[in-house]
Amino acid sequence: MARAFIIRPFGTKVDSKGQEVDFERVDRELVAPALRAAGLEGGTTGEIFDAGNIREDMFSLILEAHLVVCDITVHNANVFYELGIRHALRRRHTVMIRGEPSTDKPPFDISTDRYLTYPIQDPGQALSKLTDALKATLLTDRPTDSPVFQLLPMLDESDSRQATGMPQDFLEEVRRAQAARAVGWLRLLSEEVRHERFARAGLDVVARAQWDLGDGDGALESWNLVLALHGDDIGANLGLASVYERLYRKTKNEQHLATSEQAIERVLSNRDARPGDRTEAHSLRGRNRKTLWRLGFADAQTVGERRSKALDSPLLQSYEAYRDAFLNDLNHFYSGVNAFSAGTILLELSASEDWPALFRSNDEATQYLSTLQRMVESLRQAVPMSVDAGLARLDERHPERIWAAVSAADAAFLSPDASERRVIAAYRSAIPLDKPFGWDAARGQLQLFSQLGIRQPLADAVIAAMDSRFPTLQQDKPLHLVVFAGHTVDAPDRPEPRFPLTRIDAAQKRIREVFTELNDGSHDLLVLASAAPGADILAHEVCAALSLKSVVCLPMPSRTYAQWAFEKFDDWRNRYLDLVESRESAKGLLVLSEQPGLPRWLQASGVDPWERGNRWVNQLALTWGAKKLSLVALWDGKDSGDGAGGTAHMVRLARESGSMRLLRIDPAALVP
Numbered sequence: 001m002a003r004a005f006i007i008r009p010f011g012t013k014v015d016s017k018g019q020e021v022d023f024e025r026v027d028r029e030l031v032a033p034a035l036r037a038a039g040l041e042g043g044t045t046g047e048i049f050d051a052g053n054i055r056e057d058m059f060s061l062i063l064e065a066h067l068v069v070c071d072i073t074v075h076n077a078n079v080f081y082e083l084g085i086r087h088a089l090r091r092r093h094t095v096m097i098r099g100e101p102s103t104d105k106p107p108f109d110i111s112t113d114r115y116l117t118y119p120i121q122d123p124g125q126a127l128s129k130l131t132d133a134l135k136a137t138l139l140t141d142r143p144t145d146s147p148v149f150q151l152l153p154m155l156d157e158s159d160s161r162q163a164t165g166m167p168q169d170f171l172e173e174v175r176r177a178q179a180a181r182a183v184g185w186l187r188l189l190s191e192e193v194r195h196e197r198f199a200r201a202g203l204d205v206v207a208r209a210q211w212d213l214g215d216g217d218g219a220l221e222s223w224n225l226v227l228a229l230h231g232d233d234i235g236a237n238l239g240l241a242s243v244y245e246r247l248y249r250k251t252k253n254e255q256h257l258a259t260s261e262q263a264i265e266r267v268l269s270n271r272d273a274r275p276g277d278r279t280e281a282h283s284l285r286g287r288n289r290k291t292l293w294r295l296g297f298a299d300a301q302t303v304g305e306r307r308s309k310a311l312d313s314p315l316l317q318s319y320e321a322y323r324d325a326f327l328n329d330l331n332h333f334y335s336g337v338n339a340f341s342a343g344t345i346l347l348e349l350s351a352s353e354d355w356p357a358l359f360r361s362n363d364e365a366t367q368y369l370s371t372l373q374r375m376v377e378s379l380r381q382a383v384p385m386s387v388d389a390g391l392a393r394l395d396e397r398h399p400e401r402i403w404a405a406v407s408a409a410d411a412a413f414l415s416p417d418a419s420e421r422r423v424i425a426a427y428r429s430a431i432p433l434d435k436p437f438g439w440d441a442a443r444g445q446l447q448l449f450s451q452l453g454i455r456q457p458l459a460d461a462v463i464a465a466m467d468s469r470f471p472t473l474q475q476d477k478p479l480h481l482v483v484f485a486g487h488t489v490d491a492p493d494r495p496e497p498r499f500p501l502t503r504i505d506a507a508q509k510r511i512r513e514v515f516t517e518l519n520d521g522s523h524d525l526l527v528l529a530s531a532a533p534g535a536d537i538l539a540h541e542v543c544a545a546l547s548l549k550s551v552v553c554l555p556m557p558s559r560t561y562a563q564w565a566f567e568k569f570d571d572w573r574n575r576y577l578d579l580v581e582s583r584e585s586a587k588g589l590l591v592l593s594e595q596p597g598l599p600r601w602l603q604a605s606g607v608d609p610w611e612r613g614n615r616w617v618n619q620l621a622l623t624w625g626a627k628k629l630s631l632v633a634l635w636d637g638k639d640s641g642d643g644a645g646g647t648a649h650m651v652r653l654a655r656e657s658g659s660m661r662l663l664r665i666d667p668a669a670l671v672p
Contacts, residue, residue, distance in 0.1 A: 002138065002229050003197065004035050004042040005065035007082045015074045017103040021120055023071065026099065029124035031069055037127075038134035040067060041195060058082070063089050063158055064197060066229050067137060072106055072115065073099035080107065089158040091144040095137055097130065099123065113147060156272065166198045167601035171205065172594070178209040180590060183218060184619030186210050188612075190222045192602065200226055204235050212399065214437075215623065216243050232270055234277050237263040241284045249291055260288055279328045283335040286321030289314045290342070294448070303453040310452055311349045313358060318342050323375065326386075333390045336383040337407045340414050341445065343376040348454045384411045402438050405430035410445060413458065420458055424465045436470045443467075478627035480523035482515075483617060483660070485650040486535020486634030487641075487667060491568045498636055499534055499667045506670040507634060508538045514632055514663060515542055523628060528553055528617055531579060532565050533572035535634040535647075540579050552583045553590050553620065555613025555645075560596040592616050610645020618653040621660070629657075634665040 008031070009023045035042070042065060062068065062085050070083045086094050096115035098106070106115070116133050118126035137145075144150055149157070170193070177185035186209055193202035207222035220243045226236035244260035247253070267273050267281040297309035319342035325335035349355070350372070356365040390404040409426035412418055431438040443463060450459040486507075487499040499507070519525045527543050527550040530536045543550035554561050558580050566573035583589040593599050597609045621629055631654040633647055641648045654660040 002040050002066040004040040004067045005061045006031055006069050007079055008071040009076045009079060013074050015102045015104045021073055021099055026123045030118055030127055030130060034127055034130040034134055037131040062086050067093040070096050072096050073102050075104045087146040087148045091146055091149045091157050093137055094145055095133060166201050169599045170601040173599060174205055174209050181213055182620060183213055183215045184623040187218050187619045187623055188616050194225055200229050207239055216246055219243055234267050234270060234273055237266045238280055245288055245291055257288060279325045279332045282321050282325035286318045286338060289318035289321055293318055306451055311352055311354055319346055330386055333386040333407050336386050337410050340379040340383045343372060343379060344414055346372055347376055387411055402435055406438055406442050420461050424462055427462060427466055439466055439470045477524045480525050480628040481621055481624050481626035482527045483621050483631045484527055484529035484539040485647045487647055488532045489534035502672040503667060503670040506672055510665050511539055512542045515546060528621055531576055533569040537575050551588050551590060553617045555609055556593045556596055557591060608644040611649055614645050614650045614653055622657055629659050630661040630663060632663045634667055636667055
């Protein structure tokens with residue numbers, strides 16, 4: 001959600017004639033409700049919770065805010081000082097309001113600027129007018145509403161991300177979710193961070209992690225949220241260019257490719273784009289052209305037919321875009337190796353009698369071929385050096401290093417003096433056994449050469465050798481993922497029995513019956529559950545007895561959970577410790593927060609840690625990739641439980657998802 005900041009006097013102030021203006025009432029009856037109606041969050045410096053320099057925080061809020069509302073009713077030095085800061089830092093989205101009647105006239109420097117008026121004695125009368133103005137401001141394409149940028153149009157706007165420090169524990173949580181390959185965890189973080197001050201930068205970090213894990217839908221939503229806040233965000237536009245290109249490949253919907261091109265164009269036309277951004281944009285345009293080109297001969301059945309259809313203008317366009325990107329930045333090895341590859345294919349296909357048809361004249365075709373030959377020779381020399389420089393820059397843990405290593409292998413394959421052993425060794429060295437996705441990407445490029453009959457023996461030999469290292473796994477049964485949630489066992493002092501100890505054996509027997517029925521052989525069964533004393537632990541123990549896989553999902557560190565959840569259940573704590581110990585060794589344990597309660601970056605949000613744990617498990621289930629989803633709940637059927645984050649909350653989440661079957665075990669019906 002977009003964030004706003006309000007610049008205004010506090011309390012009751014008077015104008016030059018002594019007329020009182022109650023600015024708290026103006027905020028309460030006009031500004032605050034208008035912000036809510038326009039879909040904006042935020043407020044004044046009153047939202048700053050951390051100790052520290054309030055002026056530093058105030059400056060950051062003025063810079064970060066997607067929209068600022070400034071009340072210029074009376075001559076207040078602080079208000080005009082802060083308004084000047086906003087006008088100097090941001091081009092757009094500053095709305096000035098002024099109460100009437102007031103004898104304080106706007107200062108000369110802003111006397112010609114537009115502002116919205118409201119009646120001082122009844123500010124709420126202007127609510128609909130201000131709401132409409134805020135919505136219109138959010139949607140406007142006007143270049144600037146700042147007198148500073150109007151008079152100095154070449155001035156660069158400040159980058160709001162530089163003012164917002166992203167909390168380290170938020171970054172660490174993103175990395176833990178990424179390491180666990182937990183797509184649902186990242187979906188949860190995307191939902192939560194959009195309400196934080198650092199939403200723009202935080203959503204971008206989450207989106208990149210989602211893209212890395214192959215969650216294109218999640219990355220699409222996160223980057224679109226960034227664009228909703230800042231339509232010219234370069235990182236989001238580059239990310240969306242990739243997402244929509246992937247969607248085009250999957251759906252063949254030309255609108256997706258057009259949307260990808262639009263995102264690229266927004267980067268290239270952005271005056272704030274750096275040379276590296278432009279290089280990446282040109283490279284992505286080359287990939288779009290390459291995708292379009294490959295689809296043009298995807299249905300061809302023979303090498304000859306594929307070569308004939310492949311000699312087409314999108315190949316020229318792809319080569320030229322990659323070439324321009326690489327010449328713009330010789331460190332951008334990705335565009336270099338792709339330009340080398342496309343140029344090599346063009347040279348091979350140029351022997352066709354159809355080559356001149358791509359150009360306006362035979363002379364132009366001849367001249368282009370001569371230039372192409374020289375450029376490909378230059379690329380043959382430059383690309384390996386660029387890749388080597390990239391490998392030297394990137395340490396072993398850097399996520400881009402594998403692509404630099406794959407690029408080195410691709411360059412070795414393209415070399416005229418390539419030997420089979422050397423090229424196979426290069427791919428073996430580039431792609432570790434625990435990163436099969438690297439081979440998936442490299443294999444597609446080698447298949448392209450094989451399909452076109454270009455270096456086909458070498459391409460086929462490499463594919464055969466590498467396929468033996470990454471054999472295709474046998475097709476598993478479709479997955480049935482079961483979320484289990486259930487009541488804790490009654491404490492000794494519970495006034496009204498719900499799940500007493502006398503029903504434990506019957507509950508375990510019934511859980512076993514339900515899991516046995518669900519495990520009908522048509523699907524592989526996986527159970528996600530927390531580990532509270534009572535039904536959760538029973539479910540995990542049943543899974544172990546039936547040789548079913550279950551994952552323990554804890555909302556906080558294991559030791560803290562043992563202290564908080566087992567205060568009155570010493571016997572159950574021992575069963576819990578045995579369970580956690582067995583799951584840790586089998587990688588069957590996921591932990592949401594590395595500290596008690598909420599992570600620091602969420603502590604001012606009002607989120608309940610137990611409910612957050614439920615939302616986390618729910619998102620894990622929805623994004624696990626299961627063919628079938630169920631919630632098995634040992635639940636009394638009441639809409640609310642003893643506290644937040646209980647079984648009733650999990651049932652509500654499952655119902656809201658619209659994707660889970662609900663199977664209820666009624667604790668009252670269990671026969672001791």
